[in-house]
Amino acid sequence: MKQREISRxxxxxxxxxxxxxxxxxxxxxxxxxxxxxxQGAAKPIKLGLTCDASGQYGNSGQDDLRxxxxxxxxxxxxxxxxGRKITWITADTETTPATGSRLAERFITRxxxxxLIGAVHSGVAxxxxxxxxxxxxxxxxxxxxxxxxxxxxxxxxxFVWDGNGTNFSKASVANAVxxxxxxxMLLTNDYVWGHTTSAATKAQVEGAGGKIVDNLLVxxxxxxxxxxxxxxxxxxxDVVATAVGGDDIKALREQVAQLKLDGKPAWxxxxxxxxxxxGSPDSLFGxxxxxxxxxxxxxxxxxFVKKWQxxxxxxxxxxxGNVSYNGxxxxxxxxxxxxxxxxxxxxxxxxxxxxxxxxxxxxxxxxDAYMDPVTHQMQQTIYLARRNxxxxxxxxxxxxxxxxxxxxxxxxxxxxxxxxxxYEQVPTVDS
Numbered sequence: 001m002k003q004r005e006i007s008r009x010x011x012x013x014x015x016x017x018x019x020x021x022x023x024x025x026x027x028x029x030x031x032x033x034x035x036x037x038x039q040g041a042a043k044p045i046k047l048g049l050t051c052d053a054s055g056q057y058g059n060s061g062q063d064d065l066r067x068x069x070x071x072x073x074x075x076x077x078x079x080x081x082x083g084r085k086i087t088w089i090t091a092d093t094e095t096t097p098a099t100g101s102r103l104a105e106r107f108i109t110r111x112x113x114x115x116l117i118g119a120v121h122s123g124v125a126x127x128x129x130x131x132x133x134x135x136x137x138x139x140x141x142x143x144x145x146x147x148x149x150x151x152x153x154x155x156x157x158x159f160v161w162d163g164n165g166t167n168f169s170k171a172s173v174a175n176a177v178x179x180x181x182x183x184x185m186l187l188t189n190d191y192v193w194g195h196t197t198s199a200a201t202k203a204q205v206e207g208a209g210g211k212i213v214d215n216l217l218v219x220x221x222x223x224x225x226x227x228x229x230x231x232x233x234x235x236x237x238d239v240v241a242t243a244v245g246g247d248d249i250k251a252l253r254e255q256v257a258q259l260k261l262d263g264k265p266a267w268x269x270x271x272x273x274x275x276x277x278x279g280s281p282d283s284l285f286g287x288x289x290x291x292x293x294x295x296x297x298x299x300x301x302x303x304f305v306k307k308w309q310x311x312x313x314x315x316x317x318x319x320x321g322n323v324s325y326n327g328x329x330x331x332x333x334x335x336x337x338x339x340x341x342x343x344x345x346x347x348x349x350x351x352x353x354x355x356x357x358x359x360x361x362x363x364x365x366x367x368d369a370y371m372d373p374v375t376h377q378m379q380q381t382i383y384l385a386r387r388n389x390x391x392x393x394x395x396x397x398x399x400x401x402x403x404x405x406x407x408x409x410x411x412x413x414x415x416x417x418x419x420x421x422x423y424e425q426v427p428t429v430d431s
Contacts (some may be wrong), residue, residue: 024231039279041096042083045081045084045114045431046089046111047072047087047088047116048115048117049065049088049090049116050090051119052092053093054092054095055096055121055246056221056425057095057245057246058095059276059279060246060248061092061093061120061325062117063317063320063321063324064142064326065327066308066322066324067308067329068328068330068331068392069243070324071327071329072088074093078423084176089107090118093119095121095246100127101127104127104132108132108135109230114431115140116137116139116140117140117327117331118138118142118327119142120142120144120273121191121246122145122148122196123192124147125141125146129141135427136427137429138157138158138159138334138349140158140159140161140330140331141159141161141162142161142162142323142326143198143327144161144162144193145162145163145165145193146193146197147164147196147197147411147413148192148196149164149377150375150377150414150418151417154377154414154417154418154420155420155422156350156423156425157338157426159330159377160377161378162322162378163289163291163382163391164200164414165196165198165270166197166198166242166409166413168271169200169204170363170382170408170409170410171404172287173201173203173207173241173268174345178209178245180238180266182209183236183239183297184210184238184239184241185213185214185243186240187216187241188215188216188242188243189218189220189243189244190215190220193198194245197270206242213235216231222358223246224255229255229259232265233261238265239266240265240266240267241268242267242268242286243270245271245327249272249276249279250276253280253283253284254280254283257283262286266286267285267286268286268288270289271290272289272290273322273323274323277321281387283399286386287385287386289385290322291380291381291382292364292365293322294319295392295398296400298366300364301364306318314336318395319395333356337353337356346430347426350423353376354371354373355371356378357371363380364386365403367404372410374420375414377414380406381405382406383400385399385400385401386399
């Protein structure tokens with residue numbers, strides 16, 4: 001097994017921060033660093049938080065960061081992990097793979113981060129994965145949901161915490177083909193998440209006896225959907241299935257509402273991230289997937305919401321959604337895994353995470369969840385929702401219409417595509 005010296009590297013934090021502030025590292029955006037240990041205390045465990053702060057998923061990236069920080073704060077309030085405090089550093093990946101890759105490299109080689117956490121854009125997540133795998137650094141992909149992340153782009157060092165496009169398609173498509181109609185169109189963001197998610201939807205539609213009549217590719221950062229919506233009006237499909245995310249889906253929703261296309265055809269939006277919904281709730285339409293909702297009538301949910309609100313009093317979003325939830329759960333389970341392993345050795349932590357099982361109560365979901373040891377994707381309850389016609393308050397945007405247990409929506413294609421390297425080929429890292 002290869003041995004790496006990252007845990008003993010003397011870190012030139014001061015000079016790096018100075019260069020960043022001077023603008024020589026400005027492409028990473030503003031840096032944030034958290035130090036909570038006293039002089040003479042045990043060396044902290046340092047995490048690199050690779051969260052978007054700008055670009056298509058800037059809002060979601062910062063909501064991811066809120067959940068991650070909450071889990072870290074909780075651990076530090078209890079004395080840290082293995083008697084060591086947790087510190088972190090973050091900078092903007094700008095929702096671009098190239099910046100994400102450079103940021104991951106810098107966090108590992110210059111900032112002595114031995115674990116990386118965070119991503120929403122699947123292209124960024126895959127870029128970070130390549131850097132992390134080269135160095136043996138554990139990487140938690142908190143919120144990007146391309147099926148390829150746990151399929152052909154899986155990695156021994158990466159763990160995927162969100163539901164993916166196949167999970168959501170399995171929860172929604174067959175019933176829609178049978179109850180609404182067999183003529184479908186796809187509206188696809190033109191990058192890895194859109195392509196792999198629409199491919200999963202297509203397979204489910206055709207498996208249920210439906211037909212895809214067209215697949216409209218939407219470039220990232222599209223704000224005018226007029227041409228696409230005109231094609232949909234002309235084709236008159238029974239159902240439009242979208243794989244459009246971030247700021248793009250917010251623009252699409254506004255224009256669908258303006259053209260009054262939110263009733264016919266029917267719409268299935270693969271997954272809606274809470275930060276994309278909060279900005280324009282009046283345009284919420286169709287059926288969509290999620291992994292969590294702050295109004296679920298389950299043990300622990302209300303208490304979690306109160307703690308999140310106390311931690312994020314100055315935030316632009318008043319309640320946690322699925323993105324913050326995923327960031328929190330991933331980080332909490334990582335820190336628990338380190339405690340169970342009794343070590344910060346990367347392979348020992350990986351083995352703990354591969355055997356992870358979490359009760360429904362602890363996950364605040366309807367069914368028990370578990371980490372698939374073959375793909376490293378968290379298998380969990382998948383919810384379908386639509387706009388709530390009778391909200392209890394201004395945050396009550398969703399009406400949860402179904403919840404599906406993990407085994408019913410398992411991404412079996414990912415299991416066939418994922419090839420994890422043996423433990424012996426993972427470079428050793430110890431914080």
